[in-house]
Amino acid sequence: GENVEQHPSTLSVQEGDSAVIKCTYxxxxxxxxxxxxxELGKRPQLIIDIRSNVGEKKDQRIAVTLNKTAKHFSLHITxxxxxxxxxxxxxxxxxxxxxxxxGTTLQVKP
Amino acid sequence: xxxxxxxxxxxxxxxxxxxxxxxxxxxxxATTMFWYRQFPKQSLMLMATSNEGSKATYxxxxxxxxxxxxxxxxxxxxxxxxxxxxxxxxxxxxSMTSAGGVGHEQFxxxxxxxxxx
Numbered sequence: 046g047e048n049v050e051q052h053p054s055t056l057s058v059q060e061g062d063s064a065v066i067k068c069t070y071x072x073x074x075x076x077x078x079x080x081x082x083x084e085l086g087k088r089p090q091l092i093i094d095i096r097s098n099v100g101e102k103k104d105q106r107i108a109v110t111l112n113k114t115a116k117h118f119s120l121h122i123t124x125x126x127x128x129x130x131x132x133x134x135x136x137x138x139x140x141x142x143x144x145x146x147x148g149t150t151l152q153v154k155p
Numbered sequence: 156x157x158x159x160x161x162x163x164x165x166x167x168x169x170x171x172x173x174x175x176x177x178x179x180x181x182x183x184x185a186t187t188m189f190w191y192r193q194f195p196k197q198s199l200m201l202m203a204t205s206n207e208g209s210k211a212t213y214x215x216x217x218x219x220x221x222x223x224x225x226x227x228x229x230x231x232x233x234x235x236x237x238x239x240x241x242x243x244x245x246x247x248x249x250s251m252t253s254a255g256g257v258g259h260e261q262f263x264x265x266x267x268x269x270x271x272x
Contacts, residue, residue: 077259088248088263089199134198138259141187145198 047072047139051146059154064125066149068135069117077138080109080120082131083148089134093120125153158182161249161264168239169272176234176267178249184229185251189261190222193246205232229254239271 048071058064070078076097081089095102095109095118102109106125111118122129130153135146158181168174178188187206191199203224205211211224223235232251236243246268250261 079260086246086266086268088265090263091260094260141259142189142201142204143259143261144201148198 047075047137047144049135049137049144049146051135051149053149054147055150055152057152057154058125060125060127062125064120064122064129064151064153066120066133066135066151067117068119068137068146069115070137070144071116072137072139073113073116075137075139078109078111078118079136079138079143080107081134081136083134084131092133122151125151127153127155129153156182157253157262159249159251159262159264161267163267164265165268165270167270167272170240171238173235173237174239174269176236176247176249176269178232178234178251178264180230180251180253180262183251183253183262185232186229186254187252188226188232189250190224190232190234191248191250193248193266195246199248202234236269239269241271244269244271 051068079094080092082092083089093107093109095111106123108121133149136143160179162177190202193199201214202217203211203213205224205226207226213219225233246266248266249264
């Protein structure tokens with residue numbers, strides 16, 4: 046089955062800097078890759094997603110890149126703000142279900 | 156649109172009792188429903204997948220007789236934790252895909268914090 050690895054587990058940046066979180070997946074048949082932001086005790090919130098027929102997608106300060114050959118995808122957050130502090134999860138869709146990465150705790154210092 | 160509710164938000168129960176958690180889609184019909192469990196500082200772990208009218212498909216290591224899933228309709232799924240024990244204490248989250256949705260996006264409920272004493 047699918048296996049998703051996410052790095053780093055924690056990331057601390059200064060406000061205004063960029064943050065990058067990387068994920069790798071194992072099943073080349075995976076075709077949908079969402080990213081979620083989760084605040085403590087809350088539901089995961091979809092922030093951006095990408096499908097396997099696209100290499101890059103951007104939404105304001107957030108972008109995701111996908112390298113199907115290498116089977117990895119990355120989340121890029123530019124101009125980080127303190128309210129970006131949360132846990133971020135990547136996921137890969139395989140045979141009708143999402144497999145999640147281990148999560149990255151992002152801390153943005155004012 | 157695509158709102159999912161989950162009740163209760165928090166529940167505390169005694170060891171050995173059963174707890175039922177409801178997950179409802181409020182403004183769409185769900186094709187598939189998912190139940191996840193999330194321990195503190197860990198990722199979401201899929202427990203089971205269900206479609207209306209058919210039995211749930213459980214992930215490896217999840218006891219189907221302990222975690223009873225009933226996909227009652229296109230808008231309602233329930234998870235019953237039977238004979239709960241302290242190790243079942245966790246954050247339980249449901250999600251659904253929409254019959255009218257695009258691709259594989261899942262809509263998550265707000266979660267249920269279960270504490271077993």
